[in-house]
Amino acid sequence: MxxxxxxxxxxxxxxxxxIKSGxxxxxxxxxxxxxLERFAHSVGPTGLVIALDQDARCLQSYSAAGVALKHSNIFLYNTCFLNIFSILHFLNVKELDAVFADLGFSSPQIDNPARGFSFLQDGPLDMRMNKDKGLTAFELINKSNVSELAQLLYKYGNEPFAYKIARKIKSEKYFPNSTHALASLICKIYTKPCNHHPATKSFQALRxxxxxxxEKLTSLFKKIPKIIKTKGLLGILSFHSIEDQLIKKHFHQNKILWRLKLKLKINTHTKDIEKNPRARCATLRIFQKLI
Ligand SMILES: C[S@@+](CC[C@H](N)C(=O)[O-])C[C@H]1O[C@@H](n2cnc3c(N)ncnc32)[C@H](O)[C@@H]1O
Known part of the structure; x- marks a missing residue:
């Protein structure tokens, strides 16, 4: 692990x-x-942790599967979190004490150039967390027109040069099919220095x-009350403003159902930031289901 x-x-x-014994x-x-390993220790032999990840990599022995092998109180599934409802039905589990969602991508995903998440290392423009499903980033760029691509870059990346970048990409005879090719096109649009790599926002948006x-998070938030006990807890670890806005909006609109019990900015825990710069803007929120 x-x-x-x-x-x-x-x-x-x-x-x-x-999370306690049982x-x-x-x-x-x-x-x-x-x-997951912490949760398995906390629930002990009389409890159960249901673990899900849509990336098949979680089934590899040095990943979540390695943890699951050591703890008989973990049931691990390689699937999208929206399938939690049918899994609980199958297991005959009606309600949970707690649910935890640590959003976005994992370090091994971004560190593997073959997955195409990173502009720092060259690889195919893929970006799918589940490699068996959906369009790759390259296919999505191909399929979108300038305006659709610009909207996407703005909506999911807050990219100020969204339209210019989209027009540049779509004006190329051959659309960029590698992470470095796309990043270098974007760099041509950013003429002035900025405090982040010019491709950061576009890569986030495409991912x-x-x-x-x-869409998946919105659907999850709507359905999740069905499977959490009254007074049960939902923990969400988020990493950027798009996730934060979505969380804030949903739980603000559903105050009758949820109470924000805790909000912790991770930047007080500098050890995490030293080990992983993604931690710089991480926020942990714990919501309690009221009814
Ligand atoms: C930040 S990492 C989680 C790290 C984990 N908490 C740990 O202790 O190592 C986010 C993970 O969520 C997974 N993921 C993202 N969206 C998902 C979804 N819709 N369903 C299931 N897993 C998802 C990704 O594949 C990735 O492995």
């Missing part, structure tokens, strides 16, 4: 989620299994669109 890559382990999420818990974005991240 690659625990050093898990953000927020020193936040002791299991304590904030009040609890029924779901870790719906299990990744490397860093948090969110390719994986339909906001």
């Amino acid at each position: 690659l625990n050093h890559l898990t953000i927020g382990l020193n936040l002791n999420v299991e304590k904030h989620l009040n 609890c029924l818990v779901a870790d719906i974005t299990t990744g490397n299994g860093g948090h 969110i669109a390719v994986n339909q991240e906001t």
Whole structure:
């Protein structure tokens, strides 16, 4: 297991989620299994942790599967978190004490050039977390016209040069089919220096669109009350403003159902940032289901 890559382990999420011996818990974005292992220890032999990740990589022995092999109280599924409802039905579990979602991509996903998430290393423009489903980033660019591509870059990346970038990409005889080719096209649009790599926002936007991240989260938030006990807890670790806005809006509109019990900015925990710069803007929120 690659625990050093898990953000927020020193936040002791299991304590904030009040996970105790005998609890029924779901870790719906299990990744490397860093948090999963903590949950398995906390629920003990009389509890159960249902673990999900849509990336088949979680089934590899050095990932969540390695953790699951050590703990008989973990049931691991390689699937989208929206399937939690049918899984619980299959397991005859009606309600959970706590659910945890650690959003976005994992370090091993972005660090592997073959997955196409990173502009720092060259690879195919893929970006799918589930490699068996959906369009790659290259196919999405091909399919979109200038205006659709610009809208996507703005909506999911807040990219100020969205239209210029989209027009540049679509004016090329051959659309960029590698991460470096796309990043260097975007760099041509940014003529003045900026405090982030010029491709950061566009890559985030494409990744969110390719994986339909906001649609899936919205659907999850609507349905999740069905499977959490009254007074049960939902923990969400988010990493950028698009996720934050979606969370804030949904839970603000559903105050009758949810109470924000805790909000922690991870930047107080500098050790995480040293190990993984993604932690710089991470926020842990814990919501309690009121009714
Ligand atoms: C930040 S990582 C989780 C890290 C994990 N908590 C750990 O301890 O290593 C996010 C994970 O969520 C997964 N993921 C993203 N969207 C998902 C979805 N809709 N369904 C299931 N897993 C998803 C990704 O594949 C990735 O492995």
